[in-house]
């Protein structure tokens with residue numbers, strides 16, 4: 001299976017926020033932003049693996065600033081790490097006020113997707129080629145998160161008899 005570069009699957013998706021995306025005060029719902037993040041990250045996972053992919057987990061999502069009706073939300077998503085069948089994708093959401101041009105960092109998140117075969121079983125994904133120092137740095141941080149994730153899962157299984 002041929003390795004692929006990070007840039008081959010990276011995406012930038014943008015969408016204008018409408019009244020149905022927000023509460024009565026005009027603040028965009030966190031759930032709207034999470035859905036956009038999940039969709040963008042899903043595109044990255046499918047592009048890299050060319051397989052059906054599911055969201056296995058969302059490690060962390062931080063909302064830094066509010067977004068409002070009329071803002072353009074820009075979601076940038078790219079691969080940080082691939083395992084055998086899983087992929088960690090980082091997503092950054094920015095808003096652009098279309099009238100003033102002001103941009104803000106709205107949210108960031110890390111998601112893990114798993115590629116599935118036609119029997120819905122995890123299937124191998126291509127390896128990842130890092131072309132820039134930034135990509136290598138993100139991979140290093142993602143390795144630490146993966147290690148932590150697996151340790152937590154293992155600890156839950158042993159201490160709580162989780163299946």
Ligand SMILES: CC(C)(COP(=O)(O)OP(=O)(O)OC[C@H]1O[C@@H](n2cnc3c(N)ncnc32)[C@H](O)[C@@H]1OP(=O)(O)O)[C@@H](O)C(=O)NCCC(=O)NCCS
Nearest residue numbers: 053054055056057082083084085086087112114116122149
């Ligand atoms: C995600 C899922 C396919 C994993 O299945 P599984 O039988 O536990 O798979 P395995 O134990 O063989 O692990 C497969 C890979 O998934 C990773 N994985 C499993 N659970 C995970 C979790 N909670 N978080 C992050 N990674 C996870 C494993 O580390 C492994 O990675 P690797 O192959 O790169 O080493 C399965 O739990 C599932 O289908 N969940 C529901 C997904 C879903 O419906 N999402 C919402 C809608 S898309």
